[in-house]
Amino acid sequence: MLKQYIYDDLVFWDKEYKDYEDLLSHIMETLVSKNYVEKEFEEALIIREKEFPTGLQLDGYAVAIPHGGSQYVKKDFVSVVTLRNPIFMNRMDNPEESLEIDILFILGFGKSETHLQVLKELMGLIQNPKVIEELKKGTLIL
């Protein structure tokens, strides 16, 4: 199910951004112009990340799964971003701690129930270090 929400135009390989807000502002250009979200989505995700960060420490690596702003989502999506140089983001279950993040899955879902299925599937996927390695190399076709 996850696969069908990962659109080619929302996969960003090997990018360089100085921080999360910089990353988001670049991705927003595509998200808005391709009609996935309304522009308010950006602020919703920034606020959300500040209040309740989405960095996940996994077994030897870390990923972030920014999500929120469901009221601004027009078309459900999962955007995959891999970074050449990691950015710092805070840890969901310990917001005082920052993690070096070089792979993000930005989730945009409206009020549909399907997004939970997708999120679950994604969680299963990101627990596999091989999948993450392949994603970073850009060799894994999801």
Next chain:
Amino acid sequence: MANSKIEIVVACGSGVATSTIAADAVKDLLKELGIQNYNLVKTSMTELPNIIDSADVILTTNNYKTDKKPCFNVMSFITGINEESLKSELADIFLKLNN
């Protein structure tokens, strides 16, 4: 206490995403334990303080702490790391509350 339901609150940042995944895992665990007499509520971290008084146990993905009630970080249900030890900790408290 015998006939009162265990009141379980599961909270995450939005009250929608990670809390739902954790809540499903908690329901599975309760089923394994044969506990049916419970009420599980999902909420956001913002709403959590408003319903804390009615809860028997609080589970969050944000490492929330309060002295009022037993709290558990259920991030292991999301990441899969240390999931078994979390399950056994939760099993202990659920079985205790169920008695």
